[in-house]
Amino acid sequence: MPSAIIIGSGIAGIATALHLRAAGVEVDVFESNDYPGGKLHAFEINGFRFDAGPSLFTMPQLITELFELFGEQPSDFFQYHRMKSVCNYFWEDGIHFTVDADREVFAKEAAAKFGIDAATILSYLKNGQKKYELTASLFIEKSLHKMGTYLSVDTLKALAHLSEMNLGTSLDALNEAAIGEPHLVQLFNRYATYNGSSPYLTPGIMSMIPHLELYLGAYYPNGGMHSITTSLYQLALRQGIRFHFNQKIEQILVERNKAVGVKTASSQHFADSIVSNMDVFSTYKKLLPSQPHPERTLRQERSSSAVIFYWGIRGTFDQLDLHNIFFSSDYPQEFAHLFEHQTLFNDPTVYINISSKETSGDAPSGCENWFVMINAPGDYGQNWEALVAQARENIISKLNRLLGTDIAALIMAEDVLTPPLIERRTSSYRGALYGAASNSKLAAFLRHPNFSNKIKQLYFCGGSVHPGGGIPLCMHSAKITSKLIISAL
Ligand code: FAD
Incomplete structure (x- = not known):
């Protein structure tokens, strides 16, 4: 039976494993964390459940088709529903507007x-x-x-x-x-x-x-975003895919220009194909130090990162829904700060995701779980402690202004995620959320391919390679990568 090793159990790593398994490949997934999903992870503090990363779900068919590969009925394992309104927007001039999911209604309103x-x-x-x-x-x-x-x-x-x-x-x-x-x-x-x-x-x-949101639709997976990870992970286990947690890959073994296996601190493993779901920059720099690197591709500007406050909030807010945006009053300056000055702007656009609006059990009764995110530059060694403290003050005063309340007094539980932490937990270079940025018209062509031009049997999937970051594109990368492998078997 042909075999494959996948480095990383991010959502694209799991999806690639499933496509390969459906084609009869024996698959082993090595993951440095003690949990699957990478950025698509969840955690709990004091009775508040939080999805750690993605909150917006589009193109659910890219998830459900994975169950169909094995003749399973997706709705037996993974349920979701379409949102009736897409997002609540708030501006500093007092305007509040809710975007309806039906584009005709949206345009009229x-x-x-x-x-x-x-x-x-x-x-x-x-x-x-x-x-x-x-x-x-x-x-x-x-x-x-x-x-x-x-x-x-x-x-x-x-x-x-x-x-x-x-x-x-x-x-x-x-x-x-x-x-x-x-x-x-x-x-x-x-x-x-x-x-x-x-x-x-x-x-x-x-x-x-x-078009993705306002026509193809914005969705919510019942039980929260993390159910995408858990349901696909369980599917993978049912199909005999082997997961090895707390197993950090330290090297990709290459013999005569062919990837033949991987090495952890204590063992070596061999397979016919090696797929890296780890960020492509870190894959070359850490796992292939003595091989030639595609420097031009690796030098590409990275996408923005984020600072996220996970707040358990005492109280409920009727004017808020699942997705809420509080806009900066100077958008050009906000992006100049992110991409030119590599720092945070003092009037950031604040995104608040509240999954307890959809899944009441995500917060104790009378409370809400707020995922409060601002865009951030990548990690270039800034003083994140100072930046985060300042951002917290700026966000709270903006929300106090626009919601007419004292938010700080309502925070019962708190955690924070920063660009360096994103890099530490997932190996994403500079903590980028979506791999390379699309700040140029050639960006799509400059992303790393789903295979190596120089090393045979070495493949790549996930948000740092073609076609890019975000769950739908990661699902497509898994399809493209697995097709390339299967066609070479
Ligand atoms: P990753 O999730 O990056 O996982 C890579 C895995 O590889 C990790 O588990 C890591 O531990 C493992 N790994 C790394 N190095 C090694 C090694 N040496 N050995 C073994 N294992 C290793 N997308 C959306 O579609 N909608 C959103 O709303 C959205 N919001 C986001 C918000 C945040 C805060 C973040 C962080 C991301 C968001 N994204 C969103 C982007 C989306 O999360 C990612 O594009 C996607 O999850 C990336 O998946 P991936 O398969 O590339 O792998």
Whole structure:
């Protein structure tokens, strides 16, 4: 039976293991933590349950299809539902707007609230849909590093519409021109953060991202985001995939330009294919120190990171829902601080996710579990203790202002996650949430391929390689990587 070793049990590592197993491959997963899931993890403090990382769930079919690979009924093991409203937005000028999940309703309500034509908003969203539909099969679903990808009808179709992809303009410039109204421009600019980029740098093609939420839908997995990890991990166990926790891989063994195995502190393991789900930068620097490195690819700018406060809050807030955003009043300055000055801005955009709105057991009665996140630069050795203390003050005074309450007095439980901690727990270089940033029009082509050009039988999956970060793209990377391996068997 062909065999594979996967380094890391992040969501792409587990999904790759499942695709390979379905094709009859014997799979061993080595994980340095004592739990599966990497960034998609959860924890509890004093009766408050928190999803540690991702909170927004789109494209659930990429999860459910993994159960179908083995003839299982997904709903027996993993349930989810579509959200009726996507996000609550708050601005410092007192405006509050809830985005409805139905794009026609959203356009009508936004038009009434912000005084612009509903048709203008709808046409913007349909344009994003067109970009998505023309490019997904090229940029997302296939390897960009195999000749066959460029010889397909889909590719020719996408190339014929290249001039409509707004590659030469920034997302912000596109939104200013197409929408113009400042609140809505900021709302649509925020989608750049879905891949850890700046709206002032990332190209206009990213206007396809709202299509995911406002047409394909925003979902909530029953029991919280961590149920994605637990249900897929259990599926993997049922299929005989072997997990080895607390097993940090220290080296990938290479013989005559071929990856043949891995080495931990105390043992060696061999397989026909080696897949790294570890960040590609750390894979080369730590596990392949004496092999040639693709330096240009590894030098690519990293996506933003985050500072997250996990707060157990005494009290409930009717004006809040699952996803809530409190916008900075100077968005350009916020991104200049993140990407140019590599520091935090004193008026940050604050995202609050409250899963107890959907799963009441996530917080004690009369309380809420607040996941409070601000965008942060990567870790370049800044004084995080001082930055976090200052950010906590800034966030609390912003929330006090906009919610008319004293938040600090309501915090009953607390933990914090910083860029260095993200790197320590998952090996993501500089604590990036989404691998490389998409702050240039060539970013998609500069990501590392799902295989090594130099070392045979070495493959890569996960948020730091093609097609990029975020759960849906990680699921696609697992599909692309496993297909490459299976076709080479
Ligand atoms: P990772 O989760 O990065 O896991 C890699 C695994 O490899 C880890 O378990 C690590 O321990 C293991 N590993 C590393 N080195 C070794 C070694 N030497 N030996 C053995 N094991 C090793 N995405 C969304 O879709 N929606 C969101 O709302 C969202 N929000 C986010 C918020 C935060 C705070 C964070 C951190 C991320 C967020 N993301 C979101 C991004 C998403 O979490 C990631 O893109 C995705 O989970 C990455 O999965 P991965 O498979 O690349 O692996």
